[in-house]
Amino acid sequence: MDIHFTADQPSVEEKAAVDQELGSPETSWDGGRRDVQSDGRVSFGGHDAGSHRHKLLPTLHAVQARIGWISPGAINYISLRLGLPPAEVYGVASFYHLFSLAERPPVVAHVCEDIACMTRGSEEICSKLESTLGPAGKACMVGKAAWLRSPCLGLCERAPAAMVSTSGKSPRERVLAPATAEGVEQLLRDGVDGRLPVEPDELSVKASVPQAASPNLVLLRRVGKASGTSLDEYRKTSGYEALRKAIEMGAEAVVREVIDSKLLGRGGAAFPTGKKWEALMNQRKQGRPHYVICNADESEPGTFKDRVVMEGDPFAVLEGMTIAAVATGAQKGYIYLRGEYPFAAERLTHAIHAARKAGLLGEDILGRGLRFDIELRRGAGAYICGEETALFNSIEGYRGEPRNKPPFPTVAGLFRQPTSVNNVETLVNVPEIIRMGGAAYAKIGAGNSAGYRLWCVCGHVARPGVYETPFGGTLRELIQMAGGVAGNGRLQAVLLGGAAGAFVAPKELDVPLTFEGTRAIGATLGSGVVMLFDDSVDLRKILLRIAQFFRDETCGQCVPCRVGVVRQQETLERLVARKPLGTAGTEVRMLREMGQAMRDASICGLGQTASSALESALNRWSLFS
Amino acid sequence: MILLWGSNARETHPIFFHHLLRGLHNGAKLYAIDPRRTSSAQWADAWLGLDVGTDIALANAMGREIIAAGLEHKWFIEHSTSGFEEYKKHVQKYTLERAERETGVPGEVIRQTAHAYAKAGRAELCWTLGITEHHNAVDNVVSLINLALLTGHVGRYASGVNPLRGQNNVQGGGDMGAIPDRFPGFQHVENDEIRAKYEAAYGRKLDPKKGLNLSDMFEAMEHGTMTCLYVLGENPVDSEADRNRAKRLMGGLEFMVVQDLFYTETAALADVVLPAAAGWCETEGTVTSSERRVQRVRAAVPPPPGVRDDIEIVYDLARRMGHNWGTPKAECIWDEMRQLSPMHGGMSYKRLEELGGIQWPCYDESHPGEIFLHGRLWADPLIGPRAPFSCVEQEGPVDTVDKEYPIRLTTGRRLDSYNTNVQSGRFASPLRREETLDISPEDGTKYGVREGEKVRVSSRRGSVIAPIRFDPGLRPGLAFLTGHFHDQVATNDLTIDAVDPKSGTSEFKATAIRIDKYSAN
């Protein structure tokens, strides 16, 4: 295609970063050296120019990591290499919060200010940093560093949290939790001095999984063990038994077992996993490529279970995906990991290499003719990319804007091909199902909520962390398991399911933590968030922060959500400030109307649930009268 | 498949290119054959950057390759064409090796292109002035037609040969008989029966000999056999190749009338200038587009005071000569035309209005018009005469490149400009930049010139001063100028008036030039 470029040229470093990701250009027409003998006579592929668009996000990452920001010259060079219009590349790059399109210091701290961290003093950290380093986003330490406010970093069990990244030839990332202002400053200084450790610290498993020693664990049983890094250890703990069995059983039988297990998706939507796989299996004869995607874009505030599983038991994720490949006929899988999980990225990358080397991924898995490989994709700071169709667009190199459904992903998903998207936790249940049989698995739990569930217990709780239980216990039991409310506080409210979930009141603690049980009281399990707030908290401020979260994270595509989340936040702000337009009553009525319009008319789940937590609180308490 | 040959449609026919791109998005393949890697060529699945004026070598080699690979459409050749055996024999010598040598394009790529064209289910072969502005324009065209006949890519839906017309009514001018040898509807003036029809309609004898084309006219002026000229809507002083000669000849006429919207360089030489209204928005009538679609133009605004519709002027002239034709009305003239030109017979204004234009031929008011031509070649038994193959030889440009004039200059249009810029020069286009001599960066190094530096560009006929611009779409030895900006760079001071004897077109596309440093920088 005929692409127009501005006069901005890439620097040598920028070119090197791009070429390292994409390989060297072949002709001068895509950025290489000009050879007039051939380039003056022929060129090919003009219309297919953008066909490598799916490499865009990793390429942007490469430049961001190397240079610390993405300049006009870099955008031009990326566009030239990938055959894309610079305006579109800019449009994609500007969608993601982890990419900077203005020159930025090489060392950056992202300090979480989301709800879980709010309960643990993130505001104090931020105000301290403001006084020592200056306002967020402004360069400090002689222009070498900066700090930014960040949405949930998924480290809620050790809130408050922060992450520091440095750019350069060997870019580094490191998380800090629990964080202090001094700790953040120190890490920034280490980064500026080039002393940030190469490998991110392994996080203390004890701190993340309080049940770690318990013999009853199933999904979490390997977390904290050597099997997280050693394939041999993983195999010693029944690893890859299920895959071997699945290959023997064949696709139909695997799908049957998963359907029989009544496994419902653990990402929040609770769709039957077996049904998804069956839909793909039934299209195998059409000859179209199929994809399985592990949705690891865990960004729901208060959620961190998938991170703990990926860091602690990465091979289980790969095994689950490979079984999905057996069932669906997919030959390619993607793990879409949120950009803020550097350690999970490291563990998964290691596991994928090890599995390939051992013939557990690749052309002929286990010597049984199964062909399947997995590519790890890192997000770049966009909550919306956890929405499955936005995730497709993100992988394909488009802006992470959700698509209208139908068509559903099982018919037209990634690259418009049949695709099954499954959450990390969902996938690690699969090897257990195959090993024990679907019927046996279905007996665990209660009613239609079968099997095991991970809970992200955080906020004002004595022992925050990931907890595993079979379905069926009550909220009260779970809170007790986690040691109850922290300190001397009294429980004021529990947020179930995250920012898109619902608040429940102390009097509702006997609700069974099942899909049916929570639905009955107008709540949801969502992604398994159980966030406690004691009576020291001003719930209205929590609601305001949630509203701010959606305002920050809406993709901006559809009107009800793009404007609705802004008007919702503004209205809430007026109510919190006790400066309503008219009466508080009219404002609350307006909030409910906006909520309904967002729920009814938004394209995707983000807009559809952006008022859920707020409305659940309005239903339970008179916060604004 | 679309084979775009000697055409930068992305810039010269932008809305046609929209349709082409829709085809590409739906899976069609585009092959672009052009000396320059133009914005059109940048969309191509393959661009073949041949040397200027080597089209016949390329076409004949493609023909040879198609036959050698057994990819020719045997039924169609047998059933609908003539002269295949001669053609086959004729192209034998155009091997891929020879074509590579003459065109510069790798033989393997020529082979691939030939195969892709022959194997395509449907293929359009489109060309523009890159084919026709040569001294052997008609030979160039028939060499392409040979390919269509060879593969049966003609006379079928979405398969055909398609010259893209450069002016909104150049086709309509032909429709109306503004060709030296044709009456309206492309009926030959030398056919007695047809001439008799016109003589009966007009009530007088008509000249049984065909007239002169533009190049013939200049010849006639040169020889003093033409002394009087009536120019309607043309600016030959700027648009003719070797414009100094054109200017000299027209300046030497005894009497010249120019009827135009503008006071052009040509009008400046005229004895009488008749200000004419803009046909497209100040008068009623029809134009015929490149796809033979006759469409209505309408008066949207009144012409400026003192400016008149062309037909009013002609009617008035007739009145002064003693013939009262009544009140001029575009529709009446059109209806007269419909009675005499069978292919326009069914195109009443009413139907043109209702259908948003009709593609000729349209013989009567129940005829829908024809979306493509030559379908008769597929009728079994064949209707009408066979389509002939023609044997044409590669023959390079007249203005040869040598040591003294080592660079091949070719010409073309820019997206926002048009011909001599008398129309397009009057709106504030943000794309407009001054005229430049575009050369390859390598030639910049070779001749020691920077971008923006003014150089003297000389041909065997004249020289101009032009600033340099580097275009990586050009290779060493190839340069480009437009014909839009004669006030800045008089391109046609350089071009040669080598004329195709069959069509009368000049070889604007191939001039030999040299670049010299210009001291007044």
Place this chain on the structure above:
Amino acid sequence: MSDLAPKALIPVPRGPVPEAPPPRKRAMMELKIDGQTVSVPEGSTILDAAKKLGIDTPTLCFLDTLTPVNVCRVCVVELEGSRTLVPACSRKAEPGMSIKTDSERVRLSRRLVLEFLASSVDVSTAPQFPGYLKRYAADPERFGAKTETVKQPVKVDNDLYVRDYSKCILCYKCVEACGVDAQNTFAIAVAGRGFAAHISTEFDTPLTDSACVYCGNCIGVCPTGALMFKSEYEMRQAGTWDESRQTQADTICPYCGVGCDLTVHQQDGKIVKITSPLDHSVTHGNLCIKGRFGYRFVEVEAKPKK
């Protein structure tokens, strides 16, 4: 040459009238809208079906010539069995669907969408808005005066276009027209995110440095007047733009041979704007810089050159 070869003097005989291959047959299906049964061919949208019943569905981001993006959500309807409302413009009709186009739920969402837009965007030159706001009794003022809006300075960086993104409802139409749906130039894209999402060239570079080729096809599809011909903008600024004094006539472009249909808008004997009909088979509403802007030569009085 064979004696069967054509001779220039003799007219070629008439052949059969050529035809395009017949379009694929589409099966008909029935669905119910507002209690009425309607039958439409497969592949139709709910919007098509509603249109067939004479139901007027509001739309902003939809245009026949563009791929539906279904982002404005003003066309949402209530589909029985669906948890949420569905966009009529892009949702394909299915046999047996039962749809309400004017239920309380539908009216509420449409009203809120209109209020959201009109409270954040200057809709003063958007022709559809007054009617829609009235029809749904929308009150954009109710969010108060201190709401965030997209207000920003007008971009005037060239002689042909004016971009006033204070009037942009982010319908994506211009991006589609600049992109694969028509022009394939890709000078603009959606950039940024959330409420800050906006239409932009790379790094917001002026149009004159961008890929823009000034075809004006973005202006042709803009539903709010955010994109405007400079001629119209200047007349509006001067207070001389008066559509009641304007007439339109369709004619053919005076430039290349493609035969693009131009709708010439004139006021007081002067051309003030050129558009093209969406349903014209050559242009589909699209033009190039010459067709769209190259008309000024008829304004200029011919003056003899020196």
